Amino acid sequence: MDFGFSLSPSSAIDLDKVDLSLYRRLEQTVPDIRSCIACGSCSATCMAADYSGMSVRKLILNLQRGADVKKMLSCCMLCGKCTMVCPRGINTRKLILDVCRYYSDNKL
Amino acid sequence: MKESVVIIGGGIAGLEAASQLLALGLSPVIVEKSDHLGGHVAEWYRLFPDLSPAQDLVTHLVSSTSGARIYLETEISRINALKDGYSATLNNGDVLFCKAVLVCTGFHLFDAAKKEEYGYGIYNSVITNRDLEHWFGGLEDARIPDNPRAVGFVHCVGSRDVKAGNTQCSKVCCMTAIKQAIEMKEKFPEAEVYCFYMDLRLFGKKYEDFYISAQRDYGIHFIRGRVSEVSEDIDGRLLVKAEDTLSGKPLKVRLDLLVLMAGMVCSPQTGRIASMVRAEVDDDGFLRSRDNIYSIVESGRKGIFFAGACTGTKTIPETVAEARAAALSAFRYIKEKA
Ligand SMILES: Cc1cc2nc3c(=O)[nH]c(=O)nc-3n(C[C@H](O)[C@H](O)[C@H](O)COP(=O)(O)OP(=O)(O)OC[C@H]3O[C@@H](n4cnc5c(N)ncnc54)[C@H](O)[C@@H]3O)c2cc1C
Ligand code: SF4
Ligand code: SF4
Ligand code: SF4
Numbered sequence: 001m002d003f004g005f006s007l008s009p010s011s012a013i014d015l016d017k018v019d020l021s022l023y024r025r026l027e028q029t030v031p032d033i034r035s036c037i038a039c040g041s042c043s044a045t046c047m048a049a050d051y052s053g054m055s056v057r058k059l060i061l062n063l064q065r066g067a068d069v070k071k072m073l074s075c076c077m078l079c080g081k082c083t084m085v086c087p088r089g090i091n092t093r094k095l096i097l098d099v100c101r102y103y104s105d106n107k108l
Numbered sequence: 109m110k111e112s113v114v115i116i117g118g119g120i121a122g123l124e125a126a127s128q129l130l131a132l133g134l135s136p137v138i139v140e141k142s143d144h145l146g147g148h149v150a151e152w153y154r155l156f157p158d159l160s161p162a163q164d165l166v167t168h169l170v171s172s173t174s175g176a177r178i179y180l181e182t183e184i185s186r187i188n189a190l191k192d193g194y195s196a197t198l199n200n201g202d203v204l205f206c207k208a209v210l211v212c213t214g215f216h217l218f219d220a221a222k223k224e225e226y227g228y229g230i231y232n233s234v235i236t237n238r239d240l241e242h243w244f245g246g247l248e249d250a251r252i253p254d255n256p257r258a259v260g261f262v263h264c265v266g267s268r269d270v271k272a273g274n275t276q277c278s279k280v281c282c283m284t285a286i287k288q289a290i291e292m293k294e295k296f297p298e299a300e301v302y303c304f305y306m307d308l309r310l311f312g313k314k315y316e317d318f319y320i321s322a323q324r325d326y327g328i329h330f331i332r333g334r335v336s337e338v339s340e341d342i343d344g345r346l347l348v349k350a351e352d353t354l355s356g357k358p359l360k361v362r363l364d365l366l367v368l369m370a371g372m373v374c375s376p377q378t379g380r381i382a383s384m385v386r387a388e389v390d391d392d393g394f395l396r397s398r399d400n401i402y403s404i405v406e407s408g409r410k411g412i413f414f415a416g417a418c419t420g421t422k423t424i425p426e427t428v429a430e431a432r433a434a435a436l437s438a439f440r441y442i443k444e445k446a
Pocket of ligand 4: 263264265267268276277278279280281282283307308309369371
């Protein structure tokens with residue numbers, strides 16, 4: 001039915017409804033992602049960040065909130081600078097590769 | 109006769125100071141208003157960062173002060189300055205003569221019901237850090253469900269909050285939240301555990317390692333955002349709202365238990381105690397030290413010393429270190445006068 005107006009979808013995060021299946025899988029392969037402190041070193045050092053939305057900080061946060069991460073990943077050059085600077089020692093490059101692998105395995 | 113020092117308050121500060129004064133050959137007298145020694149620490153179950161039993165520390169301190177005179181359920185009604193010391197009149201009529209007075213009156217736990225938006229005393233499944241310590245210690249609590257699916261912790265309740273009248277950070281509650289989150293996860297491994305924080309303040313030895321372990325080994329979720337309000341849905345579950353400031357989006361989650369990290373605030377009696385020993389109250393409501401760098405245990409008045417949480421928020425190691433420092437300062441003061 002057309003009421004002549006529509007509601008914009010809520011941007012709120014409902015933690016009871018988020019789909020964490022990909023995050024749970026990555027927790028197994030890169031357990032350190034749980035210890036990210038959102039410091040932003042990874043994004044600050046990333047050569048792709050200036051020209052694209054690439055940010056490992058946002059990647060991890062989006063995974064934790066069940067949000068889409070695919071678009072961002074296409075800009076990564078897998079240079080590994082983010083891994084070198086992470087103060088929590090997270091293997092961010094492996095994380096990116098594992099996410100990509102998940103997408104290609106599932107033909108997403 | 110040995111020179112005597114009156115210690116007001118038999119928490120860990122008062123006990124440790126008494127034990128040191130005994131070792132220094134003085135005669136400490138503890139005046140404690142409640143019916144037990146150990147103060148707040150006697151209420152806690154396990155202590156960060158080693159998860160050691162709080163009772164062990166209290167038992168140790170109580171046994172090391174067995175040579176001191178101890179009044180329980182007693183308060184001081186009046187302190188008079190004499191030519192070479194003080195006289196303290198107790199509410200039971202006794203009068204104690206001493207060379208120095210050591211104030212160890214500690215802190216008060218913020219009354220979480222004052223932050224009405226968090227629903228303490230309104231909703232069934234909202235408790236405080238103190239309630240949870242009591243429950244860990246074996247006290248029954250009908251508010252804690254048998255099998256919670258989701259548990260939340262709210263940091264900074266009554267601390268860092270101009271509206272609550274306390275701008276200070278309570279220092280111990282980030283660590284207490286992480287400790288209690290780990291303990292809940294150990295009891296309920298299937299439950300999701302969330303900590304809602306503004307900043308994480310983990311400054312002490314082993315504290316950051318404790319945090320890393322909470323993240324990595326226990327999978328506790330840390331959400332940077334202050335809880336704005338709590339409500340109850342028709343099933344009796346709590347609906348908690350905050351901003352997920354890292355993603356810039358509003359966030360909500362349903363919980364079966366919410367634990368409020370009530371902060372350390374000044375005792376409402378601070379003014380009375382200060383005027384009794386003619387010391388000053390600082391603008392944060394705690395007792396004012398002579399200075400906050402070199403002379404925290406000194407009041408600026410001859411023969412009046414402070415130790416522990418009566419001058420501000422303190423951890424146990426800080427409190428114990430101050431108690432030793434205060435005992436030594438009192439000892440030197442007495443010897444130098446003699
Ligand atoms: C929830 C919570 C958990 C904590 N857990 C830890 C932890 O795990 N590790 C850690 O390092 N620290 C912890 N702390 C901090 C710790 O509790 C304090 O450092 C400690 O209690 C300070 O000791 P105190 O003797 O100065 O004060 P208190 O413990 O407050 O003792 C003061 C004593 O003085 C008495 N008193 C007060 N006024 C008078 C008066 N007018 N006359 C006579 N007696 C009086 C009181 O009855 C009390 O017995 C925690 C704090 C909180 C709030
Ligand atoms: S590996 Fe990718 S995300 Fe990391 S710094 Fe290089 S381009 Fe940026
Ligand atoms: S550098 Fe490491 S800890 Fe910091 S935001 Fe990036 S992944 Fe997280
Ligand atoms: S220690 Fe943490 S929870 Fe406690 S007042 Fe300070 S920042 Fe808030």
